[in-house]
Amino acid sequence: MHRMTRRDLLQAMLAAPAGPLAASAPASPVVVARCLSYDEDQVALLDGMFDKLGGLAGIVRGKTVTVKINLTGSPARRFQGKPLGVTHYTHPAHIGALAHLLTRAGAKRVRFVESAAGTAGPLAEYMLDAGWNVRRLLSAGPNVSFENTNGLGNFRRYVKFPVPGGGWIFPSYHLNEAYAETDVFVSLAKLKNHATCGVTLAMKNIFGITPASIYGDDAPAHEPNENPAKGRVDICHFGKRNPAAIAAPEKDPASSREPGYRMPRITAELTAARPIHLAIIDGIETVAGGEGPWIRGLRPVTPGVMIAGTNPVSTDAVAAAVMGYPPRDPKGRGVFRDCDNTLLLAEELGCGSADLNRIEVRGVPIEKAMFRFAA
Amino acid sequence: MLSLPVLAFAAALPAAGDWVPMRWPSSDPRSLDLLSGTPVNCLLLEPRSWSAEFSAAAASQGIVTLGVIRPDQAELAARAGPAGLNGVVLEGVFDKPVAAGGLTVIEMPPRARLRFDPPPVVLATSQGVWPGIDAAEEESKAAPSGAPWIHTNSGFLRFVRAMTTAPVWMGCQPPPGVVFPAARYLQAVGDAAITGARWVISLDQDLNQRLLARDPPALRDWNRIASHVHFFEQHREWRRMELTGGLALVQDTGSGGLLSGGILDMIAVKHTPVRAVPGRYLDDTRMRGARMAVNVDPAALDEARKETLRRFTRGGGTLLTAPPGWKFPPPRDDRITLDKEDIAILDSIWREISSMTGRHNLGVRLFNVASTLSTLSSPAAGRPLVLQLVNYSDYPVENITAHILGRFTRADLYEPGGAAPKKLAPYESEDGTGVDIDRVSTVAALVLE
Numbered sequence: 001m002h003r004m005t006r007r008d009l010l011q012a013m014l015a016a017p018a019g020p021l022a023a024s025a026p027a028s029p030v031v032v033a034r035c036l037s038y039d040e041d042q043v044a045l046l047d048g049m050f051d052k053l054g055g056l057a058g059i060v061r062g063k064t065v066t067v068k069i070n071l072t073g074s075p076a077r078r079f080q081g082k083p084l085g086v087t088h089y090t091h092p093a094h095i096g097a098l099a100h101l102l103t104r105a106g107a108k109r110v111r112f113v114e115s116a117a118g119t120a121g122p123l124a125e126y127m128l129d130a131g132w133n134v135r136r137l138l139s140a141g142p143n144v145s146f147e148n149t150n151g152l153g154n155f156r157r158y159v160k161f162p163v164p165g166g167g168w169i170f171p172s173y174h175l176n177e178a179y180a181e182t183d184v185f186v187s188l189a190k191l192k193n194h195a196t197c198g199v200t201l202a203m204k205n206i207f208g209i210t211p212a213s214i215y216g217d218d219a220p221a222h223e224p225n226e227n228p229a230k231g232r233v234d235i236c237h238f239g240k241r242n243p244a245a246i247a248a249p250e251k252d253p254a255s256s257r258e259p260g261y262r263m264p265r266i267t268a269e270l271t272a273a274r275p276i277h278l279a280i281i282d283g284i285e286t287v288a289g290g291e292g293p294w295i296r297g298l299r300p301v302t303p304g305v306m307i308a309g310t311n312p313v314s315t316d317a318v319a320a321a322v323m324g325y326p327p328r329d330p331k332g333r334g335v336f337r338d339c340d341n342t343l344l345l346a347e348e349l350g351c352g353s354a355d356l357n358r359i360e361v362r363g364v365p366i367e368k369a370m371f372r373f374a375a
Numbered sequence: 376m377l378s379l380p381v382l383a384f385a386a387a388l389p390a391a392g393d394w395v396p397m398r399w400p401s402s403d404p405r406s407l408d409l410l411s412g413t414p415v416n417c418l419l420l421e422p423r424s425w426s427a428e429f430s431a432a433a434a435s436q437g438i439v440t441l442g443v444i445r446p447d448q449a450e451l452a453a454r455a456g457p458a459g460l461n462g463v464v465l466e467g468v469f470d471k472p473v474a475a476g477g478l479t480v481i482e483m484p485p486r487a488r489l490r491f492d493p494p495p496v497v498l499a500t501s502q503g504v505w506p507g508i509d510a511a512e513e514e515s516k517a518a519p520s521g522a523p524w525i526h527t528n529s530g531f532l533r534f535v536r537a538m539t540t541a542p543v544w545m546g547c548q549p550p551p552g553v554v555f556p557a558a559r560y561l562q563a564v565g566d567a568a569i570t571g572a573r574w575v576i577s578l579d580q581d582l583n584q585r586l587l588a589r590d591p592p593a594l595r596d597w598n599r600i601a602s603h604v605h606f607f608e609q610h611r612e613w614r615r616m617e618l619t620g621g622l623a624l625v626q627d628t629g630s631g632g633l634l635s636g637g638i639l640d641m642i643a644v645k646h647t648p649v650r651a652v653p654g655r656y657l658d659d660t661r662m663r664g665a666r667m668a669v670n671v672d673p674a675a676l677d678e679a680r681k682e683t684l685r686r687f688t689r690g691g692g693t694l695l696t697a698p699p700g701w702k703f704p705p706p707r708d709d710r711i712t713l714d715k716e717d718i719a720i721l722d723s724i725w726r727e728i729s730s731m732t733g734r735h736n737l738g739v740r741l742f743n744v745a746s747t748l749s750t751l752s753s754p755a756a757g758r759p760l761v762l763q764l765v766n767y768s769d770y771p772v773e774n775i776t777a778h779i780l781g782r783f784t785r786a787d788l789y790e791p792g793g794a795a796p797k798k799l800a801p802y803e804s805e806d807g808t809g810v811d812i813d814r815v816s817t818v819a820a821l822v823l824e
Binding site: 077082083117135 | 774775
């Protein structure tokens with residue numbers, strides 16, 4: 001596997017082949033901070049990081065903020081018996097801290113969302129199953145709520161989100177209305193490898209906004225299934241069939257059925273269709289080798305790092321570099337050896353730049369924060 | 376013939392309902408020191424360990440001795456009296472009655488041959504699954520969904536408890552050739568105890584040998600096991616309570632009640648409070664307080680019992696009936712779990728049950744309990760409510776939330792080794808009362824008033 005050394009990093013910044021699209025894609029500063037434990041003051045940590053990005057108030061005051069958290073896989077599946085937040089889930093300390101900071105910055109409403117694995121039940125109950133103190137999280141702000149977007153949940157309809165430029169796999173996505181009733185969209189992700197996509201960061205996190213009611217293995221051909229109990233493997237990963245008819249069918253049924261082709265494209269399409277305004281990636285404690293305990297060879301790691309930025313592609317590029325992976329590696333190289341590079345695809349859609357030369361890193365330099373994920 | 380001193384002590388021996396049984400690996404009277412301070416007061420002895428000296432020493436400590444006899448050893452029963460034993464345990468399938476010279480006889484047959492009527496001194500079986508989570512089995516699961524499968528006898532024991540007023544013993548032994556960590560024994564203790572039964576303590580050969588040799592780590596493990604047994608014996612009032620819950624499962628010996636891994640266990644994994652109602656005893660009393668019911672073998676009910684279920688539904692209860700022709704495999708001596716084909720058939724009715732119970736609170740809803748099983752019990756008066764939990768994972772479970780139906784103002788958490796219960800702070804929840812439990816190592820009981 002191609003690992004990134006500090007020398008590689010320098011070379012990547014000096015010589016990475018960025019095409020014309022990369023040159024025109026927006027780039028924004030990314031903040032990197034050190035944090036070795038969730039016992040440290042996460043409010044102060046995030047507050048300091050947001051200050052380095054120009055402050056939270058300017059982004060969220062008077063706005064409805066939707067925060068996509070990462071609760072991948074059933075909460076019943078623990079890795080080595082550890083709490084989910086220190087392995088493959090968003091850590092509850094960050095949810096509480098973010099709810100507090102967003103409220104303090106004047107957000108009108110703060111809604112934490114996830115399409116919870118195998119259920120359309122209340123997200124709060126799913127969080128209880130994860131061992132979180134939901135009452136405490138709700139008390140972080142007066143207008144804090146949780147929404148499971150795997151079905152309609154508390155909303156009445158699905159909303160169509162067209163992919164700018166038409167997309168590769170789907171021309172549009174039908175999502176829970178919560179994603180439309182959003183002024184500011186935040187991806188609160190985990191710094192992890194992904195068995196199919198190489199890395200799962202702020203962008204891959206929002207793959208989970210697709211409702212299983214429409215894109216799930218047990219979604220009927222026509223109407224959505226409001227009691228989904230399965231994942232999205234057949235439709236999204238392998239393209240064995242089309243989603244429920246409420247949503248647009250695939251553009252090209254003759255295209256590759258390889259998950260390494262489809263998943264990065266779907267992720268990039270979703271990033272373009274439902275833009276992320278703030279990307280936060282938790283690498284304090286996490287896992288390497290995959291996205292969850294169902295992946296063989298998974299191991300716990302403590303990179304001791306937090307990363308945030310207002311552009312998801314730039315933030316993911318810095319995060320990939322912190323993991324020791326050149327963010328512009330093409331398919332077939334390094335961590336992208338079996339898949340397309342989601343970052344480059346999102347760049348192609350104009351979502352942002354993955355070119356480290358164009359991204360200002362504030363706080364801890366990449367070379368000092370680097371924690372190699374490759375075994 | 377027993378000597379006079381032994382008879383004098385024997386008069387002070389505990390009643391059968393209070394026997395705390397253990398398979399004992401020694402005939403050395405000095406080994407009894409290991410039981411000092413433990414609640415174990417009934418030893419099951421293999422024939423090689425029968426001795427009048429040992430029995431007398433045991434009796435002098437208030438310990439009952441029972442000789443284990445297997446089907447090909449029936450003639451040994453005549454030796455039990457002279458060996459000073461208080462009784463015999465007939466483990467296995469015996470074709471003919473065994474004469475034990477007036478001693479107490481406990482039958483320990485395969486599940487399929489359990490005799491419920493008249494109620495025996497002790498209702499026991501040697502057949503059980505070895506409780507716990509199979510780590511290798513779980514590791515092989517390559518999907519992001521699904522809770523770990525817990526091997527448990529608790530579903531079977533729930534059914535048996537509903538069938539009898541006799542004390543119930545689960546006589547399963549650890550699989551041979553494997554050395555288990557102490558936690559697995561704690562789980563075995565809890566697996567039986569939360570249903571009101573007792574596990575016949577049985578240690579693997581390695582632990583037995585090290586224990587008899589007073590190996591310090593083995594002594595530590597034994598102390599932990601004994602403290603967990605002690606915990607449940609300290610609270611015998613829980614054992615006498617009725618297992619309760621808003622869901623009633625109507626089944627009988629011929630419709631899955633004697634199996635493990637069946638519907639009762641599947642419901643238990645979802646932590647839906649369920650009571651077993653044997654079809655032969657189905658009446659309004661057994662159904663009192665139930666809001667939902669599942670009848671797995673409608674054809675087996677007579678007209679009076681069918682009418683009971685009709686009254687239940689007329690009273691607002693929801694009844695789910697197994698599809699026509701649907702049948703559990705009959706119990707057999709060599710099988711206590713379901714085959715793959717049976718499980719596939721079971722899946723259809725299981726989906727219906729799961730859909731019916733959904734998010735309903737049928738007594739308590741528990742969160743973050745994937746590696747645990749629980750029972751809910753109460754006396755006839757309904758209070759206190761006792762929620763017992765067993766954690767089958769190798770790690771403590773942290774941050775459990777319980778949403779209990781009804782208003783409770785007091786919640787005490789009892790754990791082994793704890794001098795006093797921990798007072799928890801109940802709060803109002805959607806369903807009535809919420810309680811947060813910080814941590815459960817292996818077993819715990821929440822008592823609500």
